[in-house]
Amino acid sequence: MRILFVQKDASPASALRDGLCALELGILRDxxxxxxxxxxxxxxxVGVVRAGHPLAGQDITARDFAESDSIVSILHQPADFTHVVDRALAGIGLKRRRTxxxxxxxVALSMAQQSDLVAVVPQSYARMERxxxxxxxxxxxxxxxxxxxxxEIVISLIWHPRMDRDPANRWLRELVRECTRLVGQHEIAA
Known part of the structure; x- marks a missing residue:
């Protein structure tokens, strides 16, 4: 078996439909x-900063967050995507400094650990990095x-129905399910 991770394009469904990808794993938009x-x-x-960052260990307000230089991850986002953080801040009259x-x-995690930038990442990523x-x-x-x-962020497994009975694809889907069960159990224990 060979696993190849590729960045999503504007139409991830077409890669599954055309048989270019066996599975999609990630945050489901539509x-x-x-x-x-x-x-x-x-x-x-969650927010992430380096050890020793001025915000580390502080009670951080929405204004503190908005006034900090931040890193925005654009993975799996269409060009018109407004990040959920930006929408939440706009709802309370704030706008963050997207540096x-x-x-x-x-990449956002790595940059935050080596600078005074603030990253926003899924909690599971931050805990794994720690x-x-x-x-x-x-x-x-x-x-x-x-x-x-x-x-909340929902991580989903997506596949084309023609792969339902394919033995290799079924095996891979079960392997992914088992790995996510183990990650979930580990996160609960962390």
Whole structure:
């Protein structure tokens, strides 16, 4: 088996429909009605700063957050996408200082740990990075709950119905389900 991770295009359903991808795994925006969707786990956004950052260990207000230089991840987002954080801040009359746009949550995490920038990533990413850094004997990111509601993130598994009975695809879907169950159990214990 060979696993290849690719960035989503504007029409992820077409890659599944055309057989270019076997599965899609991620945050579901919208999808074609014929595709199969299984909810795997939920998460939520948190703020991340480096150890020693001026906001680390503080009671952070929405204004504090908005006035900090931030990193915006644009992974899996169409050009007209307004980030959920920006919508939440606009709802309370604030606008954040978007300093950098990066292609993924992992890049945002890395940049936040090496600068005075603030990243917003799913909590599971932040916790995994903190564990990874601890295993290396290094300080991990400081994680804080956002002082405004961004709702939950639903991670889904998506496939085309023609793959329902394909033994390799069924095996891969079950493997992904098992891995997410283990991640979910580990996150509850963390």
């Amino acid at each position: 999808t074609a009605p014929e595709l199969k969707v299984q909810r795997l786990l939920t998460d939520h956004f 950098f746009q990066v292609p993924s949550f992992l 564990r990874r850094m601890a295993a290396l004997g290094l300080p991990g990111p400081e994680i804080f709950e956002l002082p405004f509601d961004t709702g």
